[in-house]
Amino acid sequence: MAGSSDDSATTPTPESVAASLKAIRNQIDAVDRQLVELMNQRASLATQIGKCKNDGNSEIFHPNREAEVFQNVLSHNPGPLDEVTVRAIFREVISGCRALQRMPRVAFLGPEHSYSHIATLTRFGETVEFVEVGSISAVFEEVLKKRVDYGVVPLENSTDGRIVDSLDMFVRIPQIKICDEIRMRIHHNLLANCEQSEIRRIYSKPQALSQCRNWLSKNVPNASLHEVTSTTAAARLVQSEPYTAAVASRQAGVKYGIQILCANIEDSSNNETRFAVIGSHHARRTGRDKTALMFTTPHNPGALADVLMVFKQNAVNITWIESFPSRETKGEYIFFVDFEGHLDDEKVAHTVREVGTHCQRIFVLGSFPLARVED
Numbered sequence: 001m002a003g004s005s006d007d008s009a010t011t012p013t014p015e016s017v018a019a020s021l022k023a024i025r026n027q028i029d030a031v032d033r034q035l036v037e038l039m040n041q042r043a044s045l046a047t048q049i050g051k052c053k054n055d056g057n058s059e060i061f062h063p064n065r066e067a068e069v070f071q072n073v074l075s076h077n078p079g080p081l082d083e084v085t086v087r088a089i090f091r092e093v094i095s096g097c098r099a100l101q102r103m104p105r106v107a108f109l110g111p112e113h114s115y116s117h118i119a120t121l122t123r124f125g126e127t128v129e130f131v132e133v134g135s136i137s138a139v140f141e142e143v144l145k146k147r148v149d150y151g152v153v154p155l156e157n158s159t160d161g162r163i164v165d166s167l168d169m170f171v172r173i174p175q176i177k178i179c180d181e182i183r184m185r186i187h188h189n190l191l192a193n194c195e196q197s198e199i200r201r202i203y204s205k206p207q208a209l210s211q212c213r214n215w216l217s218k219n220v221p222n223a224s225l226h227e228v229t230s231t232t233a234a235a236r237l238v239q240s241e242p243y244t245a246a247v248a249s250r251q252a253g254v255k256y257g258i259q260i261l262c263a264n265i266e267d268s269s270n271n272e273t274r275f276a277v278i279g280s281h282h283a284r285r286t287g288r289d290k291t292a293l294m295f296t297t298p299h300n301p302g303a304l305a306d307v308l309m310v311f312k313q314n315a316v317n318i319t320w321i322e323s324f325p326s327r328e329t330k331g332e333y334i335f336f337v338d339f340e341g342h343l344d345d346e347k348v349a350h351t352v353r354e355v356g357t358h359c360q361r362i363f364v365l366g367s368f369p370l371a372r373v374e375d
């Protein structure tokens with residue numbers, strides 16, 4: 001009967017709650033011991049793989065294999081952990097396993113907490129030697145001179161378009177290969193240590209200010225906008241100058257102890273930057289890949305149309321096309337095209353050969369696994 005004295009037997013007391021917690025935590029401790037043992041078993045296997053790769057110079061980052069690892073674990077994830085969490089855990093597990101073979105050195109356009117830094121962390125995890133450099137060209141130089149194993153450079157942003165400095169460097173050093181891509185949703189934040197109504201100056205790099213222009217003019221209409229070299233530099237200025245704000249990453253706010261007044265202030269909710277991981281090799285085929293080409297055509301009417309027709313006739317799907325004026329020959333353009341498929345696919349190899357017959361110069365920049373958007 002409801003309200004009978006039986007209820008008191010099932011009502012938890014502080015003692016019974018404490019006992020239940022203790023029992024569950026004991027189980028968690030036991031599971032954690034198994035997890036750490038299993039992770040170390042995995043690490044030993046990765047070390048064996050490292051020994052098979054053997055000569056110490058061979059590649060330690062295999063984007064194709066890492067894509068397979070993620071696919072395998074995600075397709076066997078029964079929950080309740082969600083995909084983002086499982087990815088984050090395995091990113092760090094793989095990062096640690098790679099480092100047991102050899103610690104990769106990875107260059108990125110600094111400073112720390114810039115979006116390039118966040119993209120680098122997103123792909124390589126924490127266990128790498130981060131090499132912060134001051135320009136996109138320096139990332140290419142580090143890779144070319146083999147002072148680093150890999151570099152991370154931005155290619156395009158969905159709001160601002162292509163990143164000229166990166167395309168220019170591919171033209172200058174075409175032997176550099178793209179071995180992976182990173183697609184990252186870019187979220188900007190208004191960081192300040194005063195009230196929003198008190199902000200007089202807002203600092204950020206030009207691209208970030210332009211990606212938030214409408215939001216800023218509507219929500220901080222009395223503040224003036226000032227361009228600086230990076231979002232991190234902007235956050236540092238806010239630390240020392242009163243009544244200022246920065247448009248920067250959440251991580252920069254946390255690092256420099258600045259409040260996040262407003263999050264996600266970008267005008268487009270699909271604000272995304274695509275980065276390339278550059279190195280000296282292609283990635284192997286996964287079956288869900290992309291290939292990047294760079295070429296010049298003769299300066300004739302219809303020359304580009306001839307190239308595009310090859311893609312159409314071979315049913316190869318183009319995902320990106322950009323033209324870039326040549327520094328050497330006035331009026332000549334260099335084209336960048338990304339398309340679906342891997343150079344090891346017969347259809348792709350055939351298409352590239354045929355495209356080559358219509359070009360003056362052609363370079364395959366790389367084949368790499370299709371990336372998902374990281375949020």
Ligand SMILES: O=C(O)C(=O)C[C@]1(C(=O)O)C=C[C@@H](O)C=C1
Pocket residue numbers: 046049050060061062063065066069093094097098101
């Ligand atoms: O399979 C390999 O080649 C490994 O080195 C192992 C491993 C992993 O931890 O799963 C580590 C690094 C590679 O980038 C890919 C995968």
